[in-house]
Each structure stands twice: as structure tokens, then as C-alpha cells.
Amino acid sequence: MVIIGGDAAGMSAASQARRLRNEDELEIVAFERGTFTSYSACGIPYWVGGEVDSRDELIARTPEEHRKRGIDLRLHTEVTEIDVDGRRVRTRTVDGAEGPSGPDGWTHFDKLVVATGARPVRPPFPGVDADGVHGVQSLTDGQSVLDDLAALERTDDGGRRTLRTVVVGAGYIGVEMSEALIRRGHRVTVLEQAEQPMSMLDPDMGALVREGMSGLGIEVVTGAAVREILTGADGRARAVVTDDGEYAADVVVLGIGVRPETSLARAAGLPVGESGGLLTDLGMRVLGQRDIWAGGDCVEVFDRVARRTRHLPLGTHANKHGQVIGTNAGGGYATFPGVVGTAVSKVCDLEIGRTGLLERQAAEAGLRYVTVTVESTSRAGYYPGAQAMHVKMLAEERTGRLLGTQIVGREGAGKRVDIAAVALTAGMTVEEMTGLDLGYAPPFSPVWDPVLVAARKAVSKVRARSGGGSA
Amino acid sequence: MVIIGGDAAGMSAASQARRLRNEDELEIVAFERGTFTSYSACGIPYWVGGEVDSRDELIARTPEEHRKRGIDLRLHTEVTEIDVDGRRVRTRTVDGAEGPSGPDGWTHFDKLVVATGARPVRPPFPGVDADGVHGVQSLTDGQSVLDDLAALERTDDGGRRTLRTVVVGAGYIGVEMSEALIRRGHRVTVLEQAEQPMSMLDPDMGALVREGMSGLGIEVVTGAAVREILTGADGRARAVVTDDGEYAADVVVLGIGVRPETSLARAAGLPVGESGGLLTDLGMRVLGQRDIWAGGDCVEVFDRVARRTRHLPLGTHANKHGQVIGTNAGGGYATFPGVVGTAVSKVCDLEIGRTGLLERQAAEAGLRYVTVTVESTSRAGYYPGAQAMHVKMLAEERTGRLLGTQIVGREGAGKRVDIAAVALTAGMTVEEMTGLDLGYAPPFSPVWDPVLVAARKAVSKVRARSGGGSA
Numbered sequence: 001m002v003i004i005g006g007d008a009a010g011m012s013a014a015s016q017a018r019r020l021r022n023e024d025e026l027e028i029v030a031f032e033r034g035t036f037t038s039y040s041a042c043g044i045p046y047w048v049g050g051e052v053d054s055r056d057e058l059i060a061r062t063p064e065e066h067r068k069r070g071i072d073l074r075l076h077t078e079v080t081e082i083d084v085d086g087r088r089v090r091t092r093t094v095d096g097a098e099g100p101s102g103p104d105g106w107t108h109f110d111k112l113v114v115a116t117g118a119r120p121v122r123p124p125f126p127g128v129d130a131d132g133v134h135g136v137q138s139l140t141d142g143q144s145v146l147d148d149l150a151a152l153e154r155t156d157d158g159g160r161r162t163l164r165t166v167v168v169g170a171g172y173i174g175v176e177m178s179e180a181l182i183r184r185g186h187r188v189t190v191l192e193q194a195e196q197p198m199s200m201l202d203p204d205m206g207a208l209v210r211e212g213m214s215g216l217g218i219e220v221v222t223g224a225a226v227r228e229i230l231t232g233a234d235g236r237a238r239a240v241v242t243d244d245g246e247y248a249a250d251v252v253v254l255g256i257g258v259r260p261e262t263s264l265a266r267a268a269g270l271p272v273g274e275s276g277g278l279l280t281d282l283g284m285r286v287l288g289q290r291d292i293w294a295g296g297d298c299v300e301v302f303d304r305v306a307r308r309t310r311h312l313p314l315g316t317h318a319n320k321h322g323q324v325i326g327t328n329a330g331g332g333y334a335t336f337p338g339v340v341g342t343a344v345s346k347v348c349d350l351e352i353g354r355t356g357l358l359e360r361q362a363a364e365a366g367l368r369y370v371t372v373t374v375e376s377t378s379r380a381g382y383y384p385g386a387q388a389m390h391v392k393m394l395a396e397e398r399t400g401r402l403l404g405t406q407i408v409g410r411e412g413a414g415k416r417v418d419i420a421a422v423a424l425t426a427g428m429t430v431e432e433m434t435g436l437d438l439g440y441a442p443p444f445s446p447v448w449d450p451v452l453v454a455a456r457k458a459v460s461k462v463r464a465r466s467g468g469g470s471a
Numbered sequence: 472m473v474i475i476g477g478d479a480a481g482m483s484a485a486s487q488a489r490r491l492r493n494e495d496e497l498e499i500v501a502f503e504r505g506t507f508t509s510y511s512a513c514g515i516p517y518w519v520g521g522e523v524d525s526r527d528e529l530i531a532r533t534p535e536e537h538r539k540r541g542i543d544l545r546l547h548t549e550v551t552e553i554d555v556d557g558r559r560v561r562t563r564t565v566d567g568a569e570g571p572s573g574p575d576g577w578t579h580f581d582k583l584v585v586a587t588g589a590r591p592v593r594p595p596f597p598g599v600d601a602d603g604v605h606g607v608q609s610l611t612d613g614q615s616v617l618d619d620l621a622a623l624e625r626t627d628d629g630g631r632r633t634l635r636t637v638v639v640g641a642g643y644i645g646v647e648m649s650e651a652l653i654r655r656g657h658r659v660t661v662l663e664q665a666e667q668p669m670s671m672l673d674p675d676m677g678a679l680v681r682e683g684m685s686g687l688g689i690e691v692v693t694g695a696a697v698r699e700i701l702t703g704a705d706g707r708a709r710a711v712v713t714d715d716g717e718y719a720a721d722v723v724v725l726g727i728g729v730r731p732e733t734s735l736a737r738a739a740g741l742p743v744g745e746s747g748g749l750l751t752d753l754g755m756r757v758l759g760q761r762d763i764w765a766g767g768d769c770v771e772v773f774d775r776v777a778r779r780t781r782h783l784p785l786g787t788h789a790n791k792h793g794q795v796i797g798t799n800a801g802g803g804y805a806t807f808p809g810v811v812g813t814a815v816s817k818v819c820d821l822e823i824g825r826t827g828l829l830e831r832q833a834a835e836a837g838l839r840y841v842t843v844t845v846e847s848t849s850r851a852g853y854y855p856g857a858q859a860m861h862v863k864m865l866a867e868e869r870t871g872r873l874l875g876t877q878i879v880g881r882e883g884a885g886k887r888v889d890i891a892a893v894a895l896t897a898g899m900t901v902e903e904m905t906g907l908d909l910g911y912a913p914p915f916s917p918v919w920d921p922v923l924v925a926a927r928k929a930v931s932k933v934r935a936r937s938g939g940g941s942a
Contacts, residue, residue, distance in 0.1 A: 008918070043913045046854060057853035060918075172912075315918050316911035337906040344910035353910055382528035383517060412886065415916070418909045419889050425907055426897030435808040436896055438889045439815035439824055440787035441643075442514045445886070447479070447531075447786050 001329055002089055002109035004079045004264070006032030007039065008315050009296025010115030011061065012322020013329065014071045020330030023070045029107065030071055031091055033078045036139050037063050042315050044142040045173070048149070049180030055139055067100075076101045082112070082268035084292070111291045111329045114265050114278060115322070118258035118297035118313045127229030132237040133252045136173055145253065149184060152250055162186055166240045166249040168226055170197030174255030175209070175347045178218050181253070182348065188217075189247050191224040191240060200343060201406050202358050204373065205392055208408040212350035221245075258313055260298045273300040275311035282335040284325045293329060295321025295336075302338030305356050305403060305424055306365040312339055340424040341404075344414035353417030356404025356424050357394060368397040370465055372457040376450035378412035380442035389413050391454040393420075393430065400429040400462040405451070412444075419451045430458040472800055473560055473580035475550045475735070477503025478510065479786050480767025481586030482532065483793020484800065485542045491801030493541070500543045500578065502550050502562055507610050508534050513786050515613040516644070519620070520651030526610055538571075547572045553583070553739035555763070582762045582800045585736050585749060586793070589729035589768035589784050598700030603708040604723045607644055616724065620655060623721055633657055637711045637720040639697055641668030645726030646680070646818045649689050652724070653819065659688075660718050662695040662711060671814060672877050673829050675844065676863055679879040683821035692716075729784055731769045744771040746782035753806040755796045764800060766792025766807075773809030776827050776874060776895055777836040783810055811895040812875075815885040824888030827875025827895050828865060839868040841936055843928040847921035849883035851913035860884050862925040864891075864901065871900040871933040876922070883915075890922045901929040 001017060003010045014028050030037075038061040046052045066073045074091070081090040087109055093102045120137045122128055134145040155161050163186040167174050170192035181188045190197065190213070196206030197213065197220055210220050224242040229252060232238040240247045260277035262270075271279045271287045277300035279287045284299075286292045297313035299321070320336055327334035342355040362369045371394050379386040389409030396403055405420035407413045423433050433455035440447055448456070472488055474481045485499050501508075509532040517523045537544045545562070552561040558580055564573045591608045593599055605616040626632050634657040638645050641663035652659045661668065661684070667677030668684065668691055681691050695713040700723060703709040711718045731748035733741075742750045742758045748771035750758045755770075757763045767789035771780035791807055798805035813826040833840045842865050850857040860880030867874055876891035878884045894904050904926035911918055919927070 040851065040853070040913065040918070042911075042918075043851060043853060046913055051855050052853050176912075314911065316909070319918050320906070335906075337903075339908045342908045342910050344912045344915045346912070346914055355908070355910075380511065380514060382511070382514060382523050384522050414912075415883065415910050416886070416889075418887075418920075419893055421908055421910065422890055422893035422897070422899075425903075426893065426899065428893075428897065432808075432896075435791070435806075437810040437813045437826070437892055438787070439813050439826075439886050439892065440513075440785065441647075441815045441817070441885075442511065442517055443817055444815045447511070447513075447790050449889075 001026055001028045001111040001113070002107060003028065003030040003113040003115060004089065005115035005117055005296070006030050006037040006073060006075070007115065007117055007296065008318035009322045009325070010113055011038045011066060012319050013113045013115065013293070013295065013325040014066065015069065016323050016326025017330040018070055020327065020332055026330065028071045030066070030073045031077045031079050031089070032073065032075050033094055034138060034140065035075060037061060037066060037073065039139055040315060041137060044136050044139070045176035045180045047142055048136070048145050048177065049183040051183070055143060058139065072100070074101050079264060082264055084268050084270070084289070112293070113325055113329065114270070114286070114292065114294040114298060115296045116261045116264060116298045119261045120254065120258050121256045122254065123226070123256060125226055125228050127231050127237060128254070130229055130231045130237040131235050132250065133229060133254065135254050136177060137258065145251070148251055153184070160185070163250040164248050165189070165251045165253065166191060166247050167253045167255055168240065169255040169257065170220065171199065171255060171257055172343065172345045175213065175345060177253045177255055178213065179347045182216060182218060189219040189221060191226060191242060191247065192220065192222045193225050195222050197222065198352060200358070201352065201354055201408070202392065205390065205406045205408050208390055209347070209350065209352060212408070213347055216348050216350070218347070258297065260311055262298050265294070265298070273309050275300055277311040279309065282337070283328050284321055284336055285328070293325040295325050301336070304338040304340050306361060308365070312341065314343065340421050342417060342421040344417060346414060349410050351409055351411065351414035353407040353414040354405070355417050355421040356402065358404060359394065362394055362403050367403060369394045369403055370397060370458060370461040372454055372461055374450065374454045374457055376453050377446055378409060379444060380446050383442045385411070387411060389416075389450050391450045393454040393458045395430045395458045395462050397462065397465055400431050400459065402428055402430055402433060405454070416451060419449070430455045430462065434459055472497055472499045472582040472584070473578060474499065474501035474584040474586060475560065476586035476588055476767070477501050477505075477508040477544060477546070478586065478588055478767065479789035480793045480796070481584060482509045482537060483790050484584045484586065484764070484766065484796040485537065486540065487794050487797025488801040489541055491798065491803055497801065498543065499541070500545065501537070502545050502548045502560075504547070504549045504565060505609060505611065506546060508532060508537060508544065510610055511786060512608060515607050515610070516647035516651045518613055519607070519616050519648065520654040522654070526614060529610065543571070545572050550735060553735055555739050555741070555760070583764070584796055584800065585741070585757065585763065585765040585769060586767045587732040587735060587769045590732045591725065591729050592727045593725065594697070594727060596697055596699050598702050598708060599725075601700055601702045601708045602706050603721065604700060604725065606725050607648060608729065616722070619722055624655070631656070634721040635719050636660070636722045636724065637662060637718050638724045638726055639711065640726040640728065641691065641693075642670065642726060642728055643814065643816045646684065646816060648724045648726055649684065650818045653687060653689060660690040660692060662697055662713060662718065663691065663693045664696050666693050668693065669823060671829070672823065672825055672879070673863065676861065676877045676879050679861055680818070680821065680823060683879070684818055687819050687821070689818070729768065731782055733769050736765070736769070741765075744780050746771055748782040750780065753808070754799050755792055755807055756799070764796040766796050772807070775809040775811050777832060779836070783812065785814065811892050813888060813892040815888060817885060820881050822880055822882065822885035824878040824885040825876070826888050826892040827873065829875060830865065833865055833874050838874060840865045840874055841868060841929060841932040843925055843932055845921065845925045845928055847924050848917055849880060850915060851917050854913040856882070858882060860887075860921050862921045864925040864929045866901045866929045866933050868933065868936055871902050871930065873899055873901055873904060876925070887922060890920070901926045901933060905930055
């Protein structure tokens, strides 16, 4: 069993296969181009922000731990070609490696796992490769931002300097990095091409996030198309230029999103979808292949609500893929049932949750829907710390089937979206949701949970639209 | 439309019926024995603990507000008889009332709503009626505890005294009152007859609660059957006596639970279940009746997991019942689909959630099951504030159907039970649950949510028990 890529999907697959098959039954070789395995890329903003002390805390399992469990892990080893018919992959050692690396040549496989992940979008504007411009995809990226910040923050007299920082992109990674930079005491400007931050939310909910971010002292500039990063005589970035302005920057962070890293797989003729992500069956086998699996950020996943595949790179899916692949490659049986599009994030105490379809996604899927938005509170209104929470809900016209839920609020807002995520998975209607028996006590929820309040309002709207009464 | 009882179920029914039918179409009269309407009894511990400033904050809607909405509300008016065949109720004024009360005589009804609530269990041991012994069922009870505490706390020199307090019963109300008393700076002993606090949890999970409460400085004495409350020469309680000891007490709080208040309904021949709660159909109509509805703490609800009715008094159900009754009585159509037995509670920062069946309830229902317990964390392990969380899960043998979930932990533990509550409602198996797409980001959850970790372990156990492999 050969694995390409040593992060969540690949190494979960390796571990799970090893759980089922011992070393006499199954040899497992994993090739990783970089230095690290099984790390939490999602944790990088918290490491940069100082909430997580060290890089090592983000590493779930080290190369040594994997090797001890009987996985032949080769670091600094890049796979350069997949020969599907010949059942072999060609590799080469990237640079001086600690521990086992290589070989430089062909390795035979009986079973292959493609877990090549995603690569950050690095738009081709001038200056994007200047010093002081950082991605936040890998631990190496994280270390480089941290080192750069630490060096610039120090003043000659041992004091600390406030930096001007610009974050390009206001998606998850962008807003999380803006929190990290605010925590370090810097000035933060976020430049977003769209008209609202968080394009994984509908514009009206994104506006609430913008409002919340502004309240935290983060400057959010929307409709801002970056044209160029200006560099100084020292080769360092000094400002980011958009169509409308110029934003001085000591440090620039790129958080523009990622694309599936599938050049290798495509060169080998493996099938990819519209987003460039590999296409698999329910068992995570690459379509048309018997002994090649793929998982993690390099595949498209089945969206159970829109009933199509899409690229949705998230560590939690990658781990599940790895489990499924390892089980199947180990001779067991498992499937990945798809996703409903759940995600949570936060900027300081502002929490954001979403699941299911946005309005534009529902329309793209050919669905007619109603939307409602309610404002409720995280706890009983009279209980101390009760915070405003906005819940938006989409339901299909006529059937009343739940299509999506977005929540923006403070404490207790983010994970509340799980209620809707489970309801979506179960195919519930908003009417069925109004009867849900959710946990109630004054410190936890109003007597009608905000999600139920939204469901009730959605029921009325579905009925009104269907020509029924409001009862 | 005549309503007996002016709290959550009764007044929600009144409000909802009024929404559908104006005053020309439907006259609504509500009789309430006490002084208050639509209040949150669940909020009383937080009022006593000082987290909620005033009684009025616990009142969702005052008598005046109800009257303004066209509901003829009579306070201090007790219904003494229901004449089902004659379609009338007999009432009498209890004492001097502000605003409209009475009449003393018969009132005709076309539609009747029985929302008589529950009464606290007041065990018949000697001294239970002494001064200084308090229930916590009504706002009047809450006021009386507060007044008593305030008077005793004051020292002659204007200082503040630490009191010895004893709480009898370690259910929700008992543990919540123990938090309130600890917050006021008093010594608290909780006496519980069972072997563990929180008998709405399995004993192993109850043991975690006991441990947490002890850590908060609350003395928890289990297996403690109260025999007597000793009173002093002044007629005040001075100690609580159990089989094994004597516990000095300046104030005693009774939190032993409640029974459905259905004497009136039973006298009228309306059908009750094993617990004494009224039996209704899915539309909350009393069985065998066309124009009499019942809801709130005086009814038995359908347990969707055990598929039987039980008494489960909770404000959140009462509100839903009221909605359903009001809709149906107003000429619309609504049903109450039953409960899955979800409840959340907390003692200081210790959070407790449960849904579905306990082991003993599953056994009583004739179900064979497996149980698993996992310890995970509320956030990614490396994220600051990640707290241990224990999740116990019951799944049916062979089918793997989820039967119940109990969670004990700190922040983020209580409401996480909603995930399982929705899964129970949807009839999911633990295998289906392992594929749930739940919100993941390091500040919110480990990459495998604790509920998913438990579900995965449950899958293995179900398979092992069915003779399958562990894959």
C-alpha cells in the first residue's frame, strides 16, 4: 500500500489500514514531500496569534510515531509520476532529509492512496512573492509568518512595535488570521474582493460579520480587487494596491483559498470534477479504479443537499476519508456518505456557523426556496451573558425541506449550527424541526431555541407561499 | 375557550388561539389560582443566586399584557370542578385579587384547556412545614427563599454571615439550587436518597457530577434518606436528620421533584397514565374528548425512543404544547410529535446534558443495548481552554440504532447533546452518526467531535456484539 501525502487523509488511511492488517499482511509506505505529518493546518492562526504555544502542539502524530506503528514513512520525498497501468509511482528525494527518505525511482503498489491535498491560490499580481508576503497553508508558512512578525515587532530598545498588516481575502483563513494579528496588537486591514466578508455566508449574514469585525477594530475593505503589492528597496512588501486605494503593510497575509492539488493525478489520467478535485465513489475509490483511493483536500465530496460534488477542503472531512480508505484498503467496508457543508469559525468572540446551501447555491441547484432570518439570544433573555444571535434559514418551497442555516452571534452561536447539520442529514422539513426536543435551561438557551424560532418562522413562510394559512 | 392555569402551556395556548381568532370569533377566559402568569420557574435558581436581578425578569408576559391582547385573565381564581358533560367549570376567588378575578360559580366552555401544571413532592417527614424549609416551584417560593436568606445573611453590625444550607434532592432543581447557594457564599450540603446525584443520568455519569460538585465545595451525601427536619424553639428548621447523620441547617431547600397536578381532571373522569399525568392524542386533545385539551406539566408526553408515554415536566415542552393547543383550538392543525428526553443543566461551570434513554430505561423498554463511554475535549486539544468531556452513548444491539447520550464536562458539554437529540429524532444508527458533518474549527471542537468519537466506538461495539469484525 503506497500513500502519496503525509497529512490527515493519507496518514489516517495508513493508521486505519495498519489497525486492520499487521506488517506481515500489508506493507505500508507513505511519501511526504515536506517535513511534517498529520498536522492541523486549521490551528495555524491560533499558533500565530499566540494562543497555541508551539508548532509541535499542532502535530497530531509525528513521523517517528507513525514509523513505530509500522508505517514506512519517507519524508522529503516527492512523487513525480503515477503509472496507473504499471501499478507503480516514481519518487525523488527533495532535499537533505532526516530519517528515511527516497527512493529516487519507481516503487510498486498493490493499493494506492492519493492524498495530495490542496495548494493555496497565489494570484499572479506583481509583488506576490516579495518578502513579507505569507501564505498560511503549511506549518512552514506558519513558522515564516511568526518569525517575520517577531523580528519586526522588536524595537531596538527592546520594546514592541505595532505593525500595519494587510490580510488579503476575508474567508475563514483570512478572518482567523485577522484575529491572530489583532491579538498580537497590530493594526489589521482585510481586503476582500467580494462585497462582503465570508462569502461562505449569504451577503446579509456576511454584513453582520463585517459589523462585528469592525467593532473589534479590524478594518474591512470589500469590493477590493488587489492589483499589486509594492515592494521597497529592500525587496520587502510595503503596500498593497487595489483599484481604489493603497494600503501600507509591514506584513501581508494571503488567505485567498485553495485549489485541489491534482496535477499528478490528472497527468496519470485519473478523473477530476469541475473544481479539479478527484472524483471518487462512496468508498473513496477513484472512479473507474479498483485499487486507487483518494481523500482529503484533493477530492470533490458529495453534497447531500445540492446532490452534486463540490470541492470542500476541511480537516474533519480529510480525517473521515482516511478512515474510510484505510478500512477499505485493509479489506473492510466503509463509505463516506458526503457532506452537508457545515463549517464554523470565529473572530475573537464573534462566532460564525453555516451548514447546507446559501441562497446562490440553492438557486444553482435549481431549488425554489424561502428564507427567514430571526434575532434571538444564546441564553434565556434574563440570564447574564445572553447575547444576540442571528439565525438565517432556507427551506424548499412546498416541501418545506430544510436547505441551509447560517448563524452569526457570540458565545454559543457557532456550534448551534450542528442542530441544523443533523437535521439536513436526516432530510427534515422545517415543520419537523419545530418539534425537535433540544436542551433547554436558562444558561443554555431561551425556552424556544433560536434554531426553533427560525424553523417556526420558516414554516409560516413555506405555508404562506404555498397558499395556506399562517397557522 | 376556557383555560385552567396561567403559566407556560395555558397562556401560550391562549396567545396562539388569539393570533388565529379575533375577539369577535373567540372569547378566551383564563383562570389562574396565583398571582403570576407565564413565568420561568426554571429561572428561580438564578434569581436566588443573584445572577438574575429581579423577579420581574422571569415573567415573560404579565397579566396586563395578556389582557391587552384580548385574553380575559382572572387571577386568584381557582377552578374547583370540571363538569365535562355540562361543558362548564366551577370557580371561586381565592383571596383579595388585584384586577379581575372570579366568578364564584359556573362558567360555560366550548373549548377547555387543562394546564394545571405540577405540584412539588413534599415528603411527609416531620418538620417539612417548619419555617426555613422552602420549595422552589413558584415565584412565591423563590421570593420566600430569597427573603429568608437575606434576613439571615445580615449580621447585627451590617456584615454578612455564611449560612449552613441543606438541599434535599440532587436532581436538576437540587443541583441548580446548590449552585445558587454556593454563589451567595454559603455552605451547601446536598442530601440525595439515591446512590448518585442526578438520577436522570446513569450512575457512572452521575459519579462524574458528584466529583465535579465536590470540587466546587458542595458536600454531596448520597444514599441519604431524610427522616425528619428538627426544629428549634422558634419553630425554625435547625437540622436535617437522615438514617446516618444529622446535618445542621439554617435554611433547607426541597428539590425532590414534582408530580402532575391532575386531581381536578381525575375527579372529572379525564384519563391519566401511570404517573398520574393526563393522556392526550398527538394534537394534545385529552383522550376521548373533542373539545378538551391538556398540556404542560400536567400531561404525560410520548417518548419517541421508548415508544411509551411518561411524565417529563419541562418549560420547553409546555410552550410547545401551548402552541399546538392554541393552533388546534383556533381551528388550525398542529401536533406535538413527542420528546426524546433531552435536558441540560449546570452547576457552576460543570455542564450536564442527556437525551434518550438511560440504561435502566432501555432495559425497561425491553431493548438490548451496548454502551460506550469516551473522554474527549471540548475544543482541539491544543487550543486554550480545551476541557475534558465525557460522552456516554447507548445503541441498540444488532440495529445499532442510537438509544441515548449523556455528556458531562465543562464549557460546550451541555448543548452538544442536541446533536444526539436530533439524531434520535431522525432514528439514526450510530454508524450513520459517524458520517455526520459537524462544525469543526480548533476553538469549537477536536477534528473528531466528541459525539462522533463516541459513535465510532459504539459502532465497533455493536459489530463486535453482532459477531462481526471491528472494521
